[in-house]
Amino acid sequence: MIDGGNSRYTDDQLHAAALAEHGIGYVDVGVSGGVWGLENGYALMAGGDAAHVEALLPVFDALRPEGPREESFVHAGEVGAGHYAKMVHNGIEYGVMQAYAEGYELLEAKDIVTNVPGTLRAWSRGTVIRSWLLDLLVKALDEDPALAAIDDWVDDSGEGRWTVDEAIENAVPLPVITAALFARFASRQPDSPALKAVAALRQQFGGHAVKPAGS
Amino acid sequence: MIDGGNSRYTDDQLHAAALAEHGIGYVDVGVSGGVWGLENGYALMAGGDAAHVEALLPVFDALRPEGPREESFVHAGEVGAGHYAKMVHNGIEYGVMQAYAEGYELLEAKDIVTNVPGTLRAWSRGTVIRSWLLDLLVKALDEDPALAAIDDWVDDSGEGRWTVDEAIENAVPLPVITAALFARFASRQPDSPALKAVAALRQQFGGHAVKPAGS
Amino acid sequence: MIDGGNSRYTDDQLHAAALAEHGIGYVDVGVSGGVWGLENGYALMAGGDAAHVEALLPVFDALRPEGPREESFVHAGEVGAGHYAKMVHNGIEYGVMQAYAEGYELLEAKDIVTNVPGTLRAWSRGTVIRSWLLDLLVKALDEDPALAAIDDWVDDSGEGRWTVDEAIENAVPLPVITAALFARFASRQPDSPALKAVAALRQQFGGHAVKPAGS
Amino acid sequence: MIDGGNSRYTDDQLHAAALAEHGIGYVDVGVSGGVWGLENGYALMAGGDAAHVEALLPVFDALRPEGPREESFVHAGEVGAGHYAKMVHNGIEYGVMQAYAEGYELLEAKDIVTNVPGTLRAWSRGTVIRSWLLDLLVKALDEDPALAAIDDWVDDSGEGRWTVDEAIENAVPLPVITAALFARFASRQPDSPALKAVAALRQQFGGHAVKPAGS
Numbered sequence: 001m002i003d004g005g006n007s008r009y010t011d012d013q014l015h016a017a018a019l020a021e022h023g024i025g026y027v028d029v030g031v032s033g034g035v036w037g038l039e040n041g042y043a044l045m046a047g048g049d050a051a052h053v054e055a056l057l058p059v060f061d062a063l064r065p066e067g068p069r070e071e072s073f074v075h076a077g078e079v080g081a082g083h084y085a086k087m088v089h090n091g092i093e094y095g096v097m098q099a100y101a102e103g104y105e106l107l108e109a110k111d112i113v114t115n116v117p118g119t120l121r122a123w124s125r126g127t128v129i130r131s132w133l134l135d136l137l138v139k140a141l142d143e144d145p146a147l148a149a150i151d152d153w154v155d156d157s158g159e160g161r162w163t164v165d166e167a168i169e170n171a172v173p174l175p176v177i178t179a180a181l182f183a184r185f186a187s188r189q190p191d192s193p194a195l196k197a198v199a200a201l202r203q204q205f206g207g208h209a210v211k212p213a214g215s
Numbered sequence: 216m217i218d219g220g221n222s223r224y225t226d227d228q229l230h231a232a233a234l235a236e237h238g239i240g241y242v243d244v245g246v247s248g249g250v251w252g253l254e255n256g257y258a259l260m261a262g263g264d265a266a267h268v269e270a271l272l273p274v275f276d277a278l279r280p281e282g283p284r285e286e287s288f289v290h291a292g293e294v295g296a297g298h299y300a301k302m303v304h305n306g307i308e309y310g311v312m313q314a315y316a317e318g319y320e321l322l323e324a325k326d327i328v329t330n331v332p333g334t335l336r337a338w339s340r341g342t343v344i345r346s347w348l349l350d351l352l353v354k355a356l357d358e359d360p361a362l363a364a365i366d367d368w369v370d371d372s373g374e375g376r377w378t379v380d381e382a383i384e385n386a387v388p389l390p391v392i393t394a395a396l397f398a399r400f401a402s403r404q405p406d407s408p409a410l411k412a413v414a415a416l417r418q419q420f421g422g423h424a425v426k427p428a429g430s
Numbered sequence: 431m432i433d434g435g436n437s438r439y440t441d442d443q444l445h446a447a448a449l450a451e452h453g454i455g456y457v458d459v460g461v462s463g464g465v466w467g468l469e470n471g472y473a474l475m476a477g478g479d480a481a482h483v484e485a486l487l488p489v490f491d492a493l494r495p496e497g498p499r500e501e502s503f504v505h506a507g508e509v510g511a512g513h514y515a516k517m518v519h520n521g522i523e524y525g526v527m528q529a530y531a532e533g534y535e536l537l538e539a540k541d542i543v544t545n546v547p548g549t550l551r552a553w554s555r556g557t558v559i560r561s562w563l564l565d566l567l568v569k570a571l572d573e574d575p576a577l578a579a580i581d582d583w584v585d586d587s588g589e590g591r592w593t594v595d596e597a598i599e600n601a602v603p604l605p606v607i608t609a610a611l612f613a614r615f616a617s618r619q620p621d622s623p624a625l626k627a628v629a630a631l632r633q634q635f636g637g638h639a640v641k642p643a644g645s
Numbered sequence: 646m647i648d649g650g651n652s653r654y655t656d657d658q659l660h661a662a663a664l665a666e667h668g669i670g671y672v673d674v675g676v677s678g679g680v681w682g683l684e685n686g687y688a689l690m691a692g693g694d695a696a697h698v699e700a701l702l703p704v705f706d707a708l709r710p711e712g713p714r715e716e717s718f719v720h721a722g723e724v725g726a727g728h729y730a731k732m733v734h735n736g737i738e739y740g741v742m743q744a745y746a747e748g749y750e751l752l753e754a755k756d757i758v759t760n761v762p763g764t765l766r767a768w769s770r771g772t773v774i775r776s777w778l779l780d781l782l783v784k785a786l787d788e789d790p791a792l793a794a795i796d797d798w799v800d801d802s803g804e805g806r807w808t809v810d811e812a813i814e815n816a817v818p819l820p821v822i823t824a825a826l827f828a829r830f831a832s833r834q835p836d837s838p839a840l841k842a843v844a845a846l847r848q849q850f851g852g853h854a855v856k857p858a859g860s
Contacts, residue, residue, distance in 0.1 A: 072769065076767075101408075102820075105817055118715065151429070161598045176744050183821075199368065204351035205251065205348070247558050248557060287552055287555040290548075307530055307559050310529025328518075390613060400816045567845065580856075582839075614840070622828075628828075631785065634781035
């Protein structure tokens with residue numbers, strides 16, 4: 001059986017054990033590529049027994065982009081390794097997106113770079129930070145140069161949370177990826193209870209003006 | 216001359232030099248205590264020549280709280296040291312307030328602690344985190360148990376920014392104090408350009424739904 | 431039965447259910463005060479049925495500091511609420527300690543405040559940031575003014591991790607508390623794999639010099 | 646005159662004003678591409694008067710990569726805009742590198758993905774996080790699969806600091822880029838004074854064991 005969704009790697013280990021009792025093999029496959037994968041091919045990270053993965057190579061070769069297999073496919077390890085790799089991939093994605101987004105905001109914040117979309121586009125070739133995500137941000141700004149039609153509310157699909165959970169469990173400092181996750185959490189709050197508490201504190205000790213709620 | 220306001224320590228050094236040309240001494244004094252200082256006395260951090268500071272001790276003793284002088288007064292160093300110390304004091308204040316505020320939010324976020332104001336009050340004596348700022352948060356919750364009347368908009372008066380500027384200049388990692396400052400910046404944004412960019416990116420690669428602006 | 435250790439609140443819920451089958455009540459009690467509690471009394475946060483908590487009040491009154499009960503004791507909610515409150519208390523503690531610690535480092539980093547221990551001591555009375563933890567830092571600097579005898583290796587006992595886990599589960603942004611936890615993780619790494627990777631990247635694109643391992 | 650180095654944009658404004666008094670025009674040009682630019686071409690961000698920039702286009706076209714001009718060149722705005730854009734570019738670079746580096750560490754931290762270099766290589770095509778920096782990390786791991794020969798000490802060349810300075814000045818929250826900068830600062834400390842202070846505090850209140858310095 002192949003699980004190609006965004007499952008948690010610990011579930012793979014349970015599923016594989018349950019299926020093994022019935023003599024059924026299990027391979028977990030992390031998949032990346034977004035809606036563009038249909039056109040470009042999907043990168044694949046597989047976890048499972050070598051024999052099972054080997055047997056499925058024709059399927060994987062059909063799904064992945066053209067070019068050398070090792071540039072879009074890996075047998076990452078035993079069962080669970082495929083989704084663990086995909087989880088980390090998505091954690092990185094959070095951090096990389098937030099880095100571009102912060103840079104975009106800093107370009108917009110000051111009245112000195114007068115051509116912000118053009119500046120991002122000029123990073124497309126030759127720069128150290130060229131990437132597919134940058135290309136997509138350029139494309140988004142082509143369609144809506146000031147992102148005027150879009151709200152600043154950002155969902156998360158769970159893999160970023162699992163990434164931070166793993167960091168906590170393994171005592172790995174993950175400041176950038178976690179900051180990116182927290183920025184999303186904050187984006188969805190109509191009101192920050194923590195910041196209300198800070199405002200209340202400043203009023204208490206300093207007589208600093210607060211904004212009444214709803215103002 | 217005494218400068219007791221929230222000046223930047225680099226200004227003190229300029230002012231002292233300018234006044235020295237006219238034979239006028241200069242002592243900079245960082246002051247903490249908020250609006251309660253009038254009642255409790257103010258803590259004082261002085262910078263300047265020993266002789267100048269010595270001459271002003273009667274003034275400082277009149278302003279500071281009762282008790283041993285060294286618990287509410289310090290001759291911190293040469294000109295500028297008083298305001299440098301006060302700047303760091305305020306940076307710490309940002310971090311400490313945000314720590315309590317995050318804890319408060321986490322208590323409120325889950326339906327398990329049913330007496331949140333009472334829980335903070337029970338930390339007033341005996342706990343490791345007892346402090347005057349905690350007392351003030353308890354007081355604020357007495358007056359408005361869910362902080363319903365207060366907006367989550369938090370100003371900053373400049374000393375937090377100077378603290379981070381100094382960290383940058385001296386290559387000192389300051390993750391907590393800086394996170395507290397950024398939380399305030401974010402609290403004042405009607406809309407986050409960075410998070411709009413992240414939302415736009417997710418829509419581009421994943422077809423993830425975005426919220427239209429103004430929704 | 432009373433569980434007064436640093437247990438996870440989810441364990442309390444399991445224990446209470448198991449004991450209820452045998453007709454045994456369960457109260458979980460978060461305790462704060464450190465090694466000083468023996469002398470000063472311990473602050474207590476209890477979770478459980480009102481009747482059970484009520485019956486134990488004489489025990490709690492004997493353990494807590496003198497003064498009004500509500501300043502060092504709370505019946506925080508049903509089973510688990512006591513340890514949930516203690517968990518949050520410890521999370522706050524991480525953030526508050528790191529805030530003072532960063533300020534201490536910034537005072538030491540620059541050659542302007544020549545009396546760093548005296549500056550911290552002068553914050554003991556009257557300032558906005560006076561607290562018991564500050565008193566302890568002053569005491570530590572009394573014993574060892576440059577902290578020369580102490581390593582920068584900092585353990586964590588689990589409650590900080592649980593706090594961040596809860597934040598992740600409840601989508602609460604916790605930048606300050608998490609940064610404090612990550613600083614501890616990093617303090618225990620003989621070598622940072624992440625920073626090795628950054629060094630390797632800089633060498634790849636910029637020809638920037640790297641330090642050979644072990645240098 | 647053209648300044649193509651990593652200058653601070655505020656210096657450009659001073660230089661341009663000084664040269665203008667002598668009737669000399671000034672164009673500042675941010676350049677990206679690292680040591681690979683010689684081969685691949687350099688991306689260029691220019692600031693200055695339209696006429697001056699126009700006159701220099703043949704020079705810029707000779708330096709930049711092949712392909713449409715707007716993908717590797719921008720006239721970003723008036724004098725200073727070129728280096729402002731480059732500064733932001735480098736700030737983004739800090740965040741992006743740290744995101745990959747954290748992911749790399751999390752792969753290495755757990756004994757589940759047994760082929761870490763192969764996993765990163767498999768992200769080269771088709772994934773959402775494919776980029777030139779990822780290609781360089783793959784290359785670095787080809788040369789040294791466990792980064793065993795490299796120290797975790799990471800320098801910074803100033804542009805990351807300027808980026809955070811600008812964020813502070815313009816009240817823009819920059820959690821990811823700043824966390825990446827602080828990780829570098831910490832990497833260069835033989836010893837963290839802040840973490841020594843935290844260790845000292847834990848010893849004071851909890852009797853927690855500390856490591857003696859030098860152990």
